[in-house]
Amino acid sequence: MEANFWHDMWASGVVGFHQADINEYLKSHWPKLQLEGDEKVLVPLCGKTLDMLWLAQQGHAVLGIELSPKALEEFLAENNLQAEAIQQANHCGYKMPDMTLLCGDFFHLTAEQCQDIKLVYDRAALVALPEKMRQDYVSHLQAILPAKTQYLLVTMEYDQSKMPGPPFSVSEQEVRSLFEPFAKVTKVEEKPFSRKGVDALEKVFIINS
Numbered sequence: 001m002e003a004n005f006w007h008d009m010w011a012s013g014v015v016g017f018h019q020a021d022i023n024e025y026l027k028s029h030w031p032k033l034q035l036e037g038d039e040k041v042l043v044p045l046c047g048k049t050l051d052m053l054w055l056a057q058q059g060h061a062v063l064g065i066e067l068s069p070k071a072l073e074e075f076l077a078e079n080n081l082q083a084e085a086i087q088q089a090n091h092c093g094y095k096m097p098d099m100t101l102l103c104g105d106f107f108h109l110t111a112e113q114c115q116d117i118k119l120v121y122d123r124a125a126l127v128a129l130p131e132k133m134r135q136d137y138v139s140h141l142q143a144i145l146p147a148k149t150q151y152l153l154v155t156m157e158y159d160q161s162k163m164p165g166p167p168f169s170v171s172e173q174e175v176r177s178l179f180e181p182f183a184k185v186t187k188v189e190e191k192p193f194s195r196k197g198v199d200a201l202e203k204v205f206i207i208n209s
């Protein structure tokens with residue numbers, strides 16, 4: 001999607017993907033990762049997800065990256081968080097003791113900015129991107145993240161002819177062809193649900209690079 005699509009959505013105030021509660025898959029599957037507890041987690045295309053707060057509460061340092069300044073401002077305001085404004089080469093953002101929120105394009109994130117990342121939490125990031133951008137997204141992750149990064153990935157599958165994205169339908173086969181060239185992909189949950197009257201499946205993967 002073009003950046004303006006997302007800026008317009010945030011400006012409209014209608015962000016249907018935002019969850020008022022912590023994601024259930026995060027809570028149930030995160031403990032299955034090989035964790036020491038204080039590893040740094042990358043949350044790509046983070047929006048204003050409360051899942052970042054949960055990850056910080058588990059003891060992790062969190063690095064969120066988000067295109068929309070409004071999303072990050074709302075995250076801070078709605079959670080009564082005080083943060084120091086920061087400026088990095090390609091991104092502005094905010095710094096808190098346990099969390100850094102970068103504002104700008106995920107595709108401009110560098111290996112230097114991600115040198116301490118051990119884990120990735122992807123909910124509604126891969127599936128937010130159209131097919132032609134998904135390979136670039138995964139290739140960029142692979143390029144900037146250290147070896148042995150672990151991912152928790154939540155996707156959804158449905159008949160794309162019945163509904164436009166985002167969120168886009170991303171098949172398990174596509175997840176495997178994107179990640180298996182450099183990582184081990186394990187599906188840990190699959191759950192049917194209905195999205196706008198269309199049958200869909202949510203799938204959760206643990207990926208070890």
Ligand SMILES: C[S@@+](CC[C@H](N)C(=O)[O-])C[C@H]1O[C@@H](n2cnc3c(N)ncnc32)[C@H](O)[C@@H]1O
Binds near residue numbers: 065
């Ligand atoms: C579907 S939302 C998901 C947000 C969050 N992961 C959640 O679960 O609520 C996708 C987010 O990605 C952001 N986004 C889209 N393209 C981006 C890019 N190239 N770089 C950084 N953020 C991007 C959008 O502004 C939007 O907030």
